[in-house]
Amino acid sequence: VLAAPAIAQANPKVTWRITSSFPKALDTIFGAAEVMSKYISEASDGNFTIQVFPAGELVPGLEAADAVASGTVEACHTVPYYFWGKDPTYALGAAVPFSLNARQMNAWFYHGGGIDLMNEFYATQNIIAFPAGNTGVQMGGWFRKELTSVADMQGLKMRIGGFAGKVLEKLGVVPQQIAGGDIYPALEKGTIDATEWVGPYDDEKLGFYKVAPYYYYPGFWEGGPAIATMINLQKWAELPPAYQAMLKMGCQVANADMLSNYDYKNPTALKSLVANGAQLRPFPQDVMQAAFEAANATYAEIGSTNAMFKKIKDSQDAFKKDAYLWAQIAEYNYDVFMMTQQQAGKL
């Protein structure tokens, strides 16, 4: 009788579909899901495959979380704040105005208990999620006219996403929901006065500088917006532990890699935009300050009736306070010295 050969545990065949909330044209964001998928396929010898579909092919971008919760797809790659209308707690997994920057968001997620806190909430939605991308601080967007003070925000028709729009309403802004492809003509005709999008690399492709040349910064509603891979809870539980480990690694790789991709591509795009006529402008300080107060008022309102929102926001805020103290020491002084050398033409 031949002894059975000792066979190490094999990688079982698992085929998943992931719906992205983004089009392929946003190659940095969409591409992060592909980075994740490619690594996982390689690490499993092609046995755990995750096919990435652009928004709208399987599921509309803004229905991605529902599709995951119901099990229509195993997972999605999305910005959690898209779903703030279902529960504003979703937004805390992505970005809310004047919150953590990208490095701080990751510190909170991976070492401050943030992933577990968010998953306590996501579990109520039949979802488990892991951070899987970040854009860094976004730009404030494109304006047809210059802003001189917070009074100019009154009645301003601006294309801006959900939760941030709710905050800016307190300043008199009239938020507009317009799909990506329809923004340019609306801006050109003057149907809207302003639009936000992402940052130089993505914004350049849409050509907004031609019709709304004032390019404001910073995008104070997106200090470190986190993208997430959301996974159906049952599908997650069915995965072999080795595939769970690959998926968690793949998400963290996608998370880091997207930020590096933007950090590498934004500088060149910024120079190109300015060469083509974009006029860089900082938001007037009274706009920033009024928005800061409006954001805090909004958090207090939501927190008074939504205990989970309050619990998670309090956790982020406690870290934010200390993180922005420490940020003033080594990082700030190093960067400011280097910026000074850049301005002096010495870099």
Added chain:
Amino acid sequence: VLAAPAIAQANPKVTWRITSSFPKALDTIFGAAEVMSKYISEASDGNFTIQVFPAGELVPGLEAADAVASGTVEACHTVPYYFWGKDPTYALGAAVPFSLNARQMNAWFYHGGGIDLMNEFYATQNIIAFPAGNTGVQMGGWFRKELTSVADMQGLKMRIGGFAGKVLEKLGVVPQQIAGGDIYPALEKGTIDATEWVGPYDDEKLGFYKVAPYYYYPGFWEGGPAIATMINLQKWAELPPAYQAMLKMGCQVANADMLSNYDYKNPTALKSLVANGAQLRPFPQDVMQAAFEAANATYAEIGSTNAMFKKIKDSQDAFKKDAYLWAQIAEYNYDVFMMTQQQAGKL
């Protein structure tokens, strides 16, 4: 005749040893190698195991690269600048004075061709390496007396690592090589005037604030020091492709995770140090400026005879120039606004 069952390709047993250049007491740095090892073990169902040894157990910390090159161990987890004496090009894979910060270093590594450029050099050393950790901007260290100007650097006996010491020599500093455990008594007795270490979290453990209370910032010689996993070239080539993918993912996870770990722990440690008597001081601007010019002179000297060093440094510098232009727009203005709120007690 029974048909052979269809068996997916199994994960072969592979056992590696990785020598860290750090003691276990530096839990954030040492721990990053363990994060990598743990994920890889999980992803391979325990078949690809990488045991992490602290510095000195298999190989002294500063001999890690040699041990990898010769195949004594399969891999090491180290700071490449430790080996600048063999070739200063090593230092470019970690940090040199006034270079890229942590996010910029990662942008250059993963999207600016930096990993490939470094591996072109490492291949001449029989090594392939991937980034596997970052501390963020370090602190400038602990000084027994206050500095008033660059003149105070003349004759200053400072414990400081290799390449940075070479640059500071041009300011009159007398660099001292002292192992971690011997620094405190040397500082207490006044055998040395100052020491650099890492940042608040690691520095607090060694208690330097008791004998050298002036805590200077920023550590301009370490703007974004990258830790690396260096792998013997033949051992890498022998790995199955799936394990190569796991290892690359594991390194990128360790890289991101170490920075998040420091970002989470440093703020609390800074507050504790200040409460215990540490006196925070920025380096005088003329110290920064003189060190900047000394660093550039050093790069020109080395580049004139070392083509690989020049090629890689030029690549970093080209990106640095644009990156610090873009950094002045969205990131800087967002962070400064938040720091202003922190100072006003509004966070």
